[in-house]
Amino acid sequence: MMQLKNTETHFGLISILFHWLMAILLIALLALGLYMVRLPLSIEKLRLYGWHKEWGMLALLLVILRSIWRVSNIIPHLEIPWWEALAARTVHFAFYVFMFAIPLTGWLMTSSSGLPVSFFGWFVFPDLISSHTDLIHLFKKTHKWLGYGLIAAIILHVCAALKHHFIDKDDILRRMFL
């Protein structure tokens, strides 16, 4: 039977669910973000901005829960050369930096624009800083370049997983499935 928690050799159900849910959510947010900024100003564009902000805040809440789960669990051992393990752990650490920094800069950008960040109409998040026009541009740029960094990290991560599956023929990709 599938374990909820990780073991020395396998990821548990909760880690696997976090991995795939967040992968889908982050890729969807990247695609939506890149698409919506290129649209001409319209009701449709504003509606997409609203969705992007709400789902982006959900990503922030999920990464907080995921980090708590990660530190309270053991990480399955990587049976690969030390330099490959170091590269893998560096990319995994970078993912956590991106997963926190991107929604936080989005929230800062929206707060500095004096706009609210609603959570699916249930409540409104408090502003992180007061309205500040000088800072909007800085947060916008940082949000955008962190987004590009996340895309690069995803490409590296997927290429490495496919190399392990198809070239090395080990079970590194398989153990992220049930």
Ligand code: HEM
């Ligand atoms: C992990 C979550 C998120 C990801 C991956 C993400 C990604 C992106 C990307 C790739 C863009 C397009 C940047 C460009 O090409 O100019 C973008 C734009 C934007 N994001 Fe996010 N975002 C996330 C969360 C958030 C959050 C939580 C907010 C606000 C609460 C937010 C607010 C915005 C806004 C307002 C824009 C448009 C900026 C502009 O008009 O230039 N994002 N996002």
